Amino acid sequence: MVKGIVLAFCAFAVFAWGDAIVKAIGHDLDPFEVTFFGYLIPLLLSPVFMKPGDSVIDIVRWKRPWLMGTRVFLIAATTPLSVMAFRSLPFAEAFALLFLMPSLVTVLSIFILKEHVRWRRGLAVCAAFIGVLVIVRPGFKELLPGHFAALAGALCAAGGVIAGRMIGQTENRFTLIGTVFLATTVLAGVLMIPGFSWPTTHQWILLLAFAAxxxxxxxxxxxxxxxxxxxxxxxxxxxxxxxxxxxxxxxFDEWPDALALVGIAIVVAAGLFIFAREQTLKRSEPQAGLSDETIRPETAPSSARR
Known part of the structure; x- marks a missing residue:
């Protein structure tokens, strides 16, 4: 168990540095172009995740095509939205807004999965939205496109999680992982065409680092x-x-002010509380299994998303 937790911490540290690389690329490249090259190499390498009995064709062989299509599209949209957020906003602020995802999952589960949400989780969801208002402070500071991109990214990631729960265990691990890489690459590849520009040598190095x-x-x-x-x-x-x-x-010489730190703390605390409550409920109910267990919990998406 301890080794797994340590490796998970390492995984999310690498994700964070990948998002930092995205921010370092800045506004010089179209966000869809950054996403395309960032996911093309992982797509080509995705067969390493195959287990005995898997086939490359499994990446497009879906047992529940409508749900898989919905999940894949939502997760694929999360990464370019996250890229837009990281390019436009202070690093920690973008992360905090993307961490609204667990609260949005709770809200969507009420309307889509017809789940009963008890008052403790309801209060945590309200607290998370209050935290976002403290961070963004509409009417008191300029609202940037990155704010809307981060919130849209959190919503798409939450929708992807809900679709994953509806899929259950009908799809294998390689299908779940490979489709994310494939769909993100294809979607970003199409959308990057109008704003495409050939990367410089320095940008290629950053793009390869992001892909890695x-x-x-x-x-x-x-x-x-x-x-x-x-x-x-x-x-x-x-x-x-x-x-x-x-x-x-x-x-990046970004130092959040006191109110931003308070808002970040509220959003993170609310997300952790929701996670803890869901774990408590899972232990008291029969295990149904999650289809997205091997996919990055897409808060946080950047990259989730990725």
């Missing part, structure tokens, strides 16, 4: 699930906010 983090982080998380159940590792994703604060301050 996407693949390595996913591999580390999958290895972590060998030593510990994936649903027990979800809380480790919140370590990314600490990386975001450190990286933003040291490399």
């Amino acid at each position: 983090t996407a693949f390595v982080a996913q591999a580390l998380f999958i290895i972590a699930t060998i030593y510990a159940p994936a649903d027990r590792l979800g809380a480790t994703q919140y370590s990314q906010i600490l990386w975001a604060l450190a990286i933003g301050a040291l490399f």
Whole structure:
């Protein structure tokens, strides 16, 4: 169990550094182009996640095509939206808004899955939205496109999680992982065409580094699930906010003000509480299994999303 937790922390540290690379690329490249090249290499390497009996064709062979199509599209949309957020907003602020995802999952589960949400989780959801208002402070600070991109990314990631829960265990691991890489690459590849520009040598280095983090982080998380159940590792994703604060301050000279820190703390605390409550409920109910156990818990998506 301990080895799994350590590997999960390492995976999310790599994810955080990948997001930092995205931010370092800045506004010089179209966000869809960044996403395309960042996921093309992991797509080509995705067969390493195959188990005996798997086939490359499984990447497009879906047992529940409508649900898989919905899930794949939502998760594929999460990454370019996250890229837009990281390019436009302070690093830690973008992360905090993307961490609204667990609260949005709770809200969507009420309307789509008809789940009964008790008052404790309801209060945590309300607290998370209050935290977002403290961070964004509409009417008191400028609302940037990145704010809307981060919120849209969190919503898409939440929708992907809900679709994953509806899929259950009908799809195998390689299908779940490979389709994310494939769909993200294809969607970003089409949308990057109008704003495409050939990367410079420096940009190629950054793009390759971003692709490497996407693949390595996913591999580390999958290895972590060998030593510990994936649903027990979800809380480790919140370590990314600490990386975001450190990286933003040291490399981008971003120092959140006191109110922003309060808002970040509220959103993260609410997300952790929701996670803890869901774990408590799972232990008291028959295990149904999650289809997205081997996929990065997509808060946090960047990259989730990825």
